[in-house]
Amino acid sequence: MKKSSRHFQRLCALECQSIRYRHLSVPQRMSIHPIHSTPPHFSPTRNSLPNFALDVQKSRKFSNSSSLFTTPSLDDTLENTTHLGKWTPALEAFAARIDVVGMNPTTLYQALTHKSFTGNPKARLAWGGDRLRLLGDSVLRQTVLAEIFLKYPDLPAESLESVLEAYTGPTALASVGRTLGIPNVMRWKGSDRSIVGDGGRESRGGESFVVGRVLQALIGAIFSEKGEVAAQTFIKGHILSRTVDVSSHLDLSEPKRTLAAVLKSKGREPPVSRLLKESGRATHSPVFLVGVYSGVDKLGEAYGTSIKMAETKAAKQALLHHFGNEAR
Numbered sequence: 001m002k003k004s005s006r007h008f009q010r011l012c013a014l015e016c017q018s019i020r021y022r023h024l025s026v027p028q029r030m031s032i033h034p035i036h037s038t039p040p041h042f043s044p045t046r047n048s049l050p051n052f053a054l055d056v057q058k059s060r061k062f063s064n065s066s067s068l069f070t071t072p073s074l075d076d077t078l079e080n081t082t083h084l085g086k087w088t089p090a091l092e093a094f095a096a097r098i099d100v101v102g103m104n105p106t107t108l109y110q111a112l113t114h115k116s117f118t119g120n121p122k123a124r125l126a127w128g129g130d131r132l133r134l135l136g137d138s139v140l141r142q143t144v145l146a147e148i149f150l151k152y153p154d155l156p157a158e159s160l161e162s163v164l165e166a167y168t169g170p171t172a173l174a175s176v177g178r179t180l181g182i183p184n185v186m187r188w189k190g191s192d193r194s195i196v197g198d199g200g201r202e203s204r205g206g207e208s209f210v211v212g213r214v215l216q217a218l219i220g221a222i223f224s225e226k227g228e229v230a231a232q233t234f235i236k237g238h239i240l241s242r243t244v245d246v247s248s249h250l251d252l253s254e255p256k257r258t259l260a261a262v263l264k265s266k267g268r269e270p271p272v273s274r275l276l277k278e279s280g281r282a283t284h285s286p287v288f289l290v291g292v293y294s295g296v297d298k299l300g301e302a303y304g305t306s307i308k309m310a311e312t313k314a315a316k317q318a319l320l321h322h323f324g325n326e327a328r
Contacts, residue, residue, distance in 0.1 A: 116189045135223060183211055
């Protein structure tokens with residue numbers, strides 16, 4: 001048992017030495033194992049390695065756990081890294097399409113590489129794409145929320161959250177990402193994990209989900225490289241430019257009460273319903289036209305088969321008109 005433990009400790013020590021050796025420059029390696037004469041067609045052999053490296057090679061033959069002591073290299077775990085730090089034609093075309101020419105290509109590659117691309121957790125941490133995604137998600141939500149908050153000053157909090165999700169949710173981001181051509185340049189690998197998002201169950205490892213995540217990372221990269229104004233310009237140009245029906249995000253279950261609260265917050269007179277027209281009151285199919293007013297201002301009107309129905313519909317119309325008006 002002690003002998004096995006000593007062998008294990010020696011293996012650890014040798015592995016650490018090997019790792020340090022791999023990170024040395026050529027002159028540093030030569031100082032450890034000097035080569036005084038090199039044949040014209042010299043190729044590294046076992047004799048060209050330091051003694052401790054040979055010991056590690058021997059030890060690995062007798063160990064099935066050598067991977068436990070191997071420090072993952074980013075170049076080993078992230079595939080197709082030939083062009084990292086360089087502009088390729090595809091990357092240049094994509095950068096021109098989204099107007100981020102001049103960005104550091106390495107940062108752009110980080111944003112376009114989803115964490116699923118490598119299965120090694122340590123390599124994911126080293127790559128930093130998730131950091132860009134978190135930054136981008138924060139900048140995106142803050143920019144969109146501030147915009148709709150100012151644009152619709154009387155929109156209730158619940159409706160604000162719903163509209164925010166309509167702009168920044170997985171489905172919306174996937175749609176924007178596809179329009180920008182992200183699927184053609186992103187790097188990822190699929191999986192079978194799934195989440196429940198807007199629109200039902202969607203694969204966490206599926207392309208749509210990953211496109212949205214990469215778009216968030218791209219926004220983070222723009223913020224990191226070009227600043228807040230550039231990131232906000234990108235968001236307004238590609239995300240806030242989409243049309244969202246705000247009225248569909250309103251809770252109109254109690255329209256008369258909601259309308260009264262809105263008018264009170266504005267310092268205006270409470271809503272009053274007035275019967276404007278009626279037809280066939282004594283028949284089986286009466287029709288009533290009711291208008292809702294605040295002082296002398298008519299806020300809305302609607303027809304109904306009863307006065308109460310027409311009142312409710314008129315209040316809804318007034319709310320839709322009110323919240324549908326953008327801040328001037």
